[in-house]
Amino acid sequence: MRHSLPLAPQFYVTAPQPCPYLDGRMERKLFTSLQGDTAQVLNDSLSKQGFRRSQNVLYRPSCSDCAACLSARIKVADFKPTRSQRKVMKKNPNLLRRATSPWATEEQYELFRRYLDERHADGGMADMDVFEFAAMIEETPIRTRVIEYTDKDSGDLIATCLTDMLDDGLSMVYSFYEPTQTRQSLGTWMILDHIQIAREAGLPYVYLGYWVPGSDKMGYKVQFSGLELYRHGAWAPMGNPEDYEADTHPLSNDPIAEQVANISFPDTRG
Template sequence: MRHTLPLAPQFYVTAPQPCPYLEGRMERKLFTALQGDSAQKLNDALSKQGFRRSQNVLYRPSCSDCAACLSARIRVEDFAPSRSQKRVLKRNAHLERRATSPWATEDQFALFRRYLDSRHAEGGMADMDVFEFAAMIEETPIRSRVIEYSDSRTNALAAVCLTDVLDDGLSLVYSFFDPDLARNSLGTHIILDHIAIARDASLPYVYLGYWVPGSPKMGYKAKFSGLEIYHRGEWQKLDDPSAFEADPHPLSTDPIAEQVANISLPNLGRR
């Protein structure tokens, strides 16, 4: 008997573990494998429903008693840089952008290690070795790019971003930068430059990952105009981030079966 992979993706839930954003809370993720000829189509569809990609997996927070993590994206046509963001662009005018295929290099890994040791020494990625780093960059079943930012005066690598190209925008999967250049606000610069790339490519959105009200780690995302969040099954414009509070109520999330049933899947039938 011939066995084939199921056409419909299968969804699973991770075991609870400490939340990296809100102290005293536990996180849990709903996830599915990203594989086969329909990987790009599935990634496009689920990204619009709050999912994120990590290598060959698509995931979305599905905590049993909290709904604080909200997928965020910038609507490019509604974005206008603030005064401070204009200063960031001016401060980094010497950086040159280079887009390449998703291939890990020694220079990238060296910068990655410096970034983690300085910014996230206690985080979940702190022990990543060169092989795990290469897997993070290279194991992608969809259209992805590595965007490098180098100093035009010294050719030194200053920042890197792994970026997915969706049918409606750019998704910043993971970025890191030189921790010695904190004054340059390179994280902000990467987002601003991706907005420019999306605008040039006529793509309407830049996906930023998750925004968590009350988390200092995620506060910078709310500083971009044109921000939208995926809340209660739809994208909503975030006019006043300070007025939006995290929802940690035990009844704030639907049961897993109901969450899965409400996911809108693309047509993945074989040709």
């Protein structure tokens, strides 16, 4: 199934497959390719409309009977850490941050495997080999960095985040960390550090991916103040999480053709 608009990229829809977040549901995605000189501006524009990047593809959930997946971002100016998050911010004084070009290393892959085997052994990425991992890191047509966090004493790699540089913020594409250091709250710590990076760079947002009401896997995102959700074609501050349960009901999504017609595209002319 294919839809296209004049002077706009072509969009496709994936075949339905079991949803990784909600039991008994089927998911499908609306997607388009990122390529050529317009890749960066297209990524900037569609990220503001709820899309996410995976290698050279931009996608957005477009399930036939559910609209639960809501793109989430933190408005940096409105973020105020909780007492618990302030404690997390102080937990890792021994970690050094280093931003590098998107280039995969054996050390990254070894950390990635330990993380998957411990935290997501039954997930969709569980059988990813070193070549697929390298593709995830390196196949990017836009401004992307690998943010590495190393122990300043041992030099060991402790955490890593693949981060896209958008014109209005940072997009945390994928992060992983040492699974044995549970007390360090490394997942939360990396988000807090990205908020700090964005603040220092004068960028207003940190994009976190999707929040799914009813999914425990995504529950941690609602712990961050200043959270905004993309819903019904606009960003708005998050309210009570229970107010979003209706999005898991059938017929809560617009038809594919209408979704494509409502996408705004950047003007790439001269």
